[in-house]
Amino acid sequence: MPSYKAPVTDQMFVLHDVLKIAEQDVPGYDELDRETTEAILDEAAKVAQDVLAPLNSIGDTEGCVLENGVVRTPTGFKAAFDQMREGGWTALDCDPEYGGQGLPYVLATAVGEQFSAANMAFNMYPGLTHGAYSAIHTHGSDAQKETYLPKMVTCEWTGTMNLTEPHCGTDLGLMRTKAVPQDDGSYKVTGQKIFISAGDHDMSDNVIHLVLAKIPGGPDGIKGVSLFIVPKFIVNDDGSVGERNAVSVGKIEEKMGIHGNSTCVMNYDEATGYLLGQEHKGMRAMFTMMNEARIGVGLQGYAQADVAFQNALEYAKDRLQGRDVTGVKNPEGPADPLIVHPDIRRNLMDQKSFVEGARAFAFWGASLIDRAHKLEDDAADGLISLMTPVIKGFLTDKGFEMATNAQQVYGGHGYIEEWGMSQFARDARIAMIYEGANGVQALDLVGRKLGQDGGKHVMAFFEMVKTFIAENKGQDADFDAQFIEPLKNASKDLQAAGMYFMQNGMKNPNNALSGSYDFMHLFGHVCLGLMWSKMALAAKARLEAGGGDDDFYQTKIATGRYYMARQLPMTATHLSRIQSGAEPVMALEAANF
Amino acid sequence: MPSYKAPVTDQMFVLHDVLKIAEQDVPGYDELDRETTEAILDEAAKVAQDVLAPLNSIGDTEGCVLENGVVRTPTGFKAAFDQMREGGWTALDCDPEYGGQGLPYVLATAVGEQFSAANMAFNMYPGLTHGAYSAIHTHGSDAQKETYLPKMVTCEWTGTMNLTEPHCGTDLGLMRTKAVPQDDGSYKVTGQKIFISAGDHDMSDNVIHLVLAKIPGGPDGIKGVSLFIVPKFIVNDDGSVGERNAVSVGKIEEKMGIHGNSTCVMNYDEATGYLLGQEHKGMRAMFTMMNEARIGVGLQGYAQADVAFQNALEYAKDRLQGRDVTGVKNPEGPADPLIVHPDIRRNLMDQKSFVEGARAFAFWGASLIDRAHKLEDDAADGLISLMTPVIKGFLTDKGFEMATNAQQVYGGHGYIEEWGMSQFARDARIAMIYEGANGVQALDLVGRKLGQDGGKHVMAFFEMVKTFIAENKGQDADFDAQFIEPLKNASKDLQAAGMYFMQNGMKNPNNALSGSYDFMHLFGHVCLGLMWSKMALAAKARLEAGGGDDDFYQTKIATGRYYMARQLPMTATHLSRIQSGAEPVMALEAANF
Incomplete structure (x- = not known):
């Protein structure tokens, strides 16, 4: 267990x-x-x-x-x-x-x-x-806020987001669900939505569905999409829960994981809905949810890696198997614990250095959101907008990889459901897919975010790394060699990749898009390299100040050193791939695959 | 479906x-x-x-x-x-x-x-x-062969291998199952074995268990392990199936995948067994099964990737979503098929170039086994012995990764069981674990196979690559740039890694073992790079000869080019990691993780 x-x-x-x-x-x-x-x-x-x-x-x-x-x-x-x-x-x-x-x-x-x-x-x-x-x-309007928010803050009523339909996920312009205006200002919403997480359940008094739909006669494609509030139970004027709305659960999907969440097919059959925000501006409103949701999903990625890591670590300390080649460590026992073996450590260190780096990255991102919202800080807003796809894509890809690696520490027991390691991997898998599959995150990053506002956000990121390096180098030879140098190299790789896109993406956008996935990972590594450098500095400061938990700070620095030495070299491979351009990727006719 | x-x-x-x-x-x-x-x-x-x-x-x-x-x-x-x-x-x-x-x-x-x-x-x-x-x-003895083989060849009787016990998997020296000699030359086998694939089922008349156990009074640890034939039903002297032996199924494990195979806990309670091979030489006999099984498992890895790829490819051709940024490809339809998008292609090409490279690698390995067995060719035997852990470890790691990538092409549908993509990933996952977890394969490769017979097999491998390059370079500038150069670089990385182990593994074996996993993957990439170079040459020859399926051969070359440009650069990262040595891997005290 x-x-x-x-x-x-x-x-x-x-x-x-x-x-x-x-x-x-x-x-x-x-x-x-x-x-x-x-x-x-x-x-x-x-x-x-x-x-x-x-x-x-x-x-x-x-x-x-x-x-x-x-x-x-x-x-x-x-x-x-x-x-x-x-x-x-x-x-x-x-x-x-x-x-x-x-x-x-x-x-x-x-x-x-x-x-x-x-x-x-x-x-x-x-x-x-x-x-x-x-x-x-x-x-929402003031009335809508007053009607729904107090109950949603307490989760007496829960919420959902309804985007996907059987024939369209990423490309929401193909949507068929329609919303027909009624004389009283409400709409009748009709259509089928799939993959609706928490679509229905027995834990709240009402479910407030936010549903994307098209108002007939509106613009074609994505520009004709509006967002609607469609409650499971209509809310009476006094705020009490009233009659049942015409929305029902078609079925619950059988999934690879997250079985505890009800992933529903939702059928809307002239259900009463209320326009949220402006007509045909549904995507803008939905993006408010989606950006937040994407960071939340990035969190899920490394959180599953963390719990999987914690269990793998305990198992590696407990399970006796084989002997340390450099000398017996547990002479009283029949064998040494798994953790003496270098390859088990390599695996555990990969997990640990990822999880802790990811935590710093996610919290930093969250602090940027606070700055953006509470200080109306445009620079912070631009930076977090740039990094949202990295947080989502990189942290969920690596999170799944690490949960899988944690499973590996258990050997055969990792494959048996009763040990629970399979669930961590199966649950983590969805995070790479929902809220925009990670390939779509990479497209968002390279196709939209990089060039946003004339590219000033990515320039600000580079400037920030440069400033960090300039301010912190030359004070400690070990720190320079172990952190500053690898960070500088990784950052150079990222800049070279950006430069490649600028120089080659104009004549053929596929030169940029073929490298988008690698760029997302390259960016992720640089961010984690930056986080580790900052964490190592902070740990050094605490060690120098004294009076704290020295083991914790020393472990922090050693873990960071591991990330810089063993994970950051991935940036070179990502850059090589990016610089190979579109040709090898696009060479085949579809029929010849 | x-x-x-x-x-x-x-x-x-x-x-x-x-x-x-x-x-x-x-x-x-x-x-x-x-x-x-x-x-x-x-x-x-x-x-x-x-x-x-x-x-x-x-x-x-x-x-x-x-x-x-x-x-x-x-x-x-x-x-x-x-x-x-x-x-x-x-x-x-x-x-x-x-x-x-x-x-x-x-x-x-x-x-x-x-x-x-x-x-x-x-x-x-x-x-x-x-x-x-x-x-x-x-x-087996002649009598054993006559008794069991004819029925096993036809699978009227099926077989199993029983190694693992609850407290020991990799470290079989800890085994507790015992075999007590009887006056009639048979043994009474008692103990519990777990993770026994095909341990019992309703498809054959008998199940012939091969069981590792210790004969009391024998040497301690792995040197005291013997192998026994323990049939589910005792075979009568006339070859017919006789009385039920004292072996029973404790339970079937609930697993992440391969649900169609019965993974059993087997209980032996003074079951009648017959010594196979010599006393205390059980591991040698078991390795006959395990080496073959390991290559078979490598096969499973890329085979699951292949079927997953095939389905992902069809989906990518059928599913309409978004538009080609370089120009609409399906003007009659509401959107273009997924396969127009560069990142979908990147994903599909990763899969395709892996599967086809892996197939060549596995078949080459199988042909070496034929040479070794039928010609008693020691060089072939040494080479396949060296490469068995690479075939097993690399092809199953990448096989799972590619099955997961194929699942990704489906977006949310990939996570829903009814589409079948989840099963490919879940089934592929076990291949990284059984027949020796991939970390154990890496240990076998670096700790045992590299230095076997004075290191002559790995030298022979390098020599073979060198000869291939010498014989084929300088004839075609494209081939040189696209295949020979990347292969040469990757092979240099592999040699540098081997050199690092030689120079640093002596003073501290952990310098080698900390890089074992990366070395296994680095070796795998070089092997696939070699395979792709050979396949490209063969395809060129067929194109020049004419009269064949030109599309197939051109596609082959383009796919190989992709592997060389986009996958082979991984060798640089693996080398960097290896050369960072044991220090970052081993730095932490176990208590400080």
């Missing part, structure tokens, strides 16, 4: 020693002194460890069941959701005007990581609700 | 144009002219496509069920197994003295690839039987 321990110490290190949130000028950050932050993270840890984690494999085994049109969630989910609600965990960073606690997003991210690691399928119910909350909060 | 088409054309190309088997001096190869080979492969294709493939998802969904001590296989498995037997497919390369057809192993490998791609879980039943057949054939 796998277990989970929330990484509060490491989260505290990232928030306070690396990002130094308490010293930042972001409104709300001043409340997050070390004591407050730690108290919140410790309380969250209790929920994650004691309430959510024990339900993870139950959710996987039982799954969700559709009976007489009603979805039944796995044993214990409803009680856990009640506990989560009562603890106020669903309201953490929501607007106090609607009952939220108004805490910074960066803190909600740290808590979200814990909940997601403990039980990814479960945490999608509040997660999607939060996305729908954000869309209504940003684009 | 996924489908499978056996790649007969490509298999023929590898066997006859690349390996030129009909021209080799191996006994039995002279019978394999083009017509005969193609006729056999076409017949095999019918079984793979029409009999095995349709049962693949049924096997996944139904799984195996243990009822009243008896294992029931999925619907249709028994009838399919009968068809396979009747067609003589289980006897292909078996000894004619025992009813086999005596065909070369390289041909059996091609057929095995088809069967494995069509239905991996199913094909393990005859696959394990073949492994047990080989062990008895090599190490």
Whole structure:
């Protein structure tokens, strides 16, 4: 039976020693002194460890069941959701005007990581609700906000996002669901949506579906798409839950993983809907949800890697198998623990250095979102917009890879469901697909984000790395060799890749797009290299200051050194691939594959 | 519903144009002219496509069920197994003295690839039987061979291999199962074995278990392990199936995949067993099975990638989503097919170039086994012994990666079980684990095979690559730039890695072992680079000769070019990692992870 321990110490290190949130000028950050932050993270840890984690494999085994049109969630989910609600965990960073606690997003991210690691399928119910909350909060009328937000902040009502149809996922312009205007200002929504996470369940009094649909007579394609609020139960004027709307569950999908989440086919049959935001501007409103959701999915990626890593580490310490070739380590036992073997360590270090680097990257991203929202900081907004596809794509690809590597430590036991390692890999797999498959993230990065606002955001990123290097080099020969040099090389590779796109993408955009996936990973490595350099500096500072947990800081530096030496060299391969251009990729006629 | 088409054309190309088997001096190869080979492969294709493939998802969904001590296989498995037997497919390369057809192993490998791609879980039943057949054939007494082999050749009786126990997998020296000698020369075998593939089922009249156990009083550890034949039903003197032996199924494991194969816990309770080979030499006998099994597992890796690729390719051609950025390709349709998009192509080309390269590599390996066995060619034997861990480790790691990439082409549909792509990934996953987890393969490669016989086999490999380059460079500037140069660079990286191990492994073996996994992959890339260079040459020759399928040969060259440009650059990263040595890998105390 796998277990989970929330990484509060490491989260505290990232928030306070690396990002130094308490010293930042972001409104709300001043409340997050070390004591407050730690108290919140410790309380969250209790929920994650004691309430959510024990339900993870139950959710996987039982799954969700559709009976007489009603979805039944796995044993214990409803009680856990009640506990989560009562603890106020669903309201953490929501607007106090609607009952939220108004805490910074960066803190909600740290808590979200814990909940997601403990039980990814479960945490999608509040997660999607939060996305729908954000869309209504940003684009809704005052009346809509008052009607829906207070109940969604508490998750008494949960939310969904409805984009995909059987014949269209990425290309939403092909959408067929239609919304016909009614005399009272509402719409009748008709169509079928698929892959609707948390589409229906037995844990809330209402489900608020946000549905993309076309108003007949509007523009063709993606420009004719609008967003609608379609509640499962119509809300009465007094705010109470009224009659059943014409939306029903067609079926629950059988999936590779996240069985605890009900992934539904939703049928809308002249269901009553209310326009959210402007007509035909549905994609803009939906993107409010999607950007947030994408960062949340990046979080899921490394969170699954973390819980898988934690269990693999314990197994590697416990399981006795073979002897250390450099000398017996456990002379009293029949064999040495797995962790003495270099290749097991290589695997564990890959996982550890990824997870901790990813955590810093995600929290940094979340802090940029706080800056962008609370300070209306355009530079932060541009930077996080640029990096959202990297956070989503890179952290979920690597997260799955690392969960798979953790499974490998168990040998045959990793393949047997009862040990739980298969579930981590199976659950992590979806994160590479939903909220825009990772190939679409790469396309977004290279095709849209790189050139956005004249390319100034990527230039700002390069400038930031350059400044960091200039400010920190030449003070410590070890640090220079172990961190500054590899970071500089990796960053050069990234710049060379960008240069290649500029020089060759104009004459043939496929020269850029053929390298988009590699560019996303190359960018991810540079970001993690930067994070590791910052973490190593912060750890050095704490070591020099003394009085802390020296083992923790030394381990941090050693783990960073590993990432720089063993992971960062990937940038050279990514660059080589990118520079080979479109020709080898596009050479074949489709018929000749 | 996924489908499978056996790649007969490509298999023929590898066997006859690349390996030129009909021209080799191996006994039995002279019978394999083009017509005969193609006729056999076409017949095999019918079984793979029409009999095995349709049962693949049924096997996944139904799984195996243990009822009243008896294992029931999925619907249709028994009838399919009968068809396979009747067609003589289980006897292909078996000894004619025992009813086999005596065909070369390289041909059996091609057929095995088809069967494995069509239905991996199913094909393990005859696959394990073949492994047990080989062990008895090599190490059994005449009486044992006469008793068991004829029935195992036809798969009237199937076989298993029993190594793992709950507390020991890789480190078999810890084994507890014991075999007590009896007055009549037999043994009483007692103990529990786990992860026994095809451990029991309802498709054969008997199951012949090969069981590793310790004879009390023998040497400690791995040197005290012997191998025993333990039949499910004792065989009477007249060869008929007699009384039930004291071996029973404890349970069937719930696994991530290969549900159609019954993975059993086997309990031996003073079961009657017969020593196979010599006392305390069980590992040697077991290795006869394991080396063959490891190559078979490598085959499974790329075979699953192939069937996953085939389906992803069809989906990419059919599914309309988005528009080609360089100009609309399907003006009549609402969107262009996925295959127009560069990142989809990148993904498909990764898969295609891997699968075809892997096929050539596996067939080449199989031809070396034929040479080793039929010509007693020590050089071939040394080379295949060196490359067995590469075939197993590299082809299964990449096979799983590619099956996962194929799943990605489907977007959300790839995560839904009904589309079948999840099964390919889940099934492929086990191949990285069983028959020695891939980390153990890397250890075998670097810790044992590299230095075997004074390192002469790896030197022979380098010499072979060098000779190939010398003989083929300077004749065609394109070929030099696209194939010879990248191959030379990759091979240099491999040599540099070997040199690093020699120079640094002596003072600290962990300097070699920390790079073992990367070395295995680096070696794999060089092998595939060599295979692609050979395939490109063969395709060029056919194009120049004229009269063939020019599209096929041009596609072959273009696919090879892709591998050289986009996959081979990985060798540089692997080398960088290897050269960073043991320090970053081993730096942490276990307690500080």
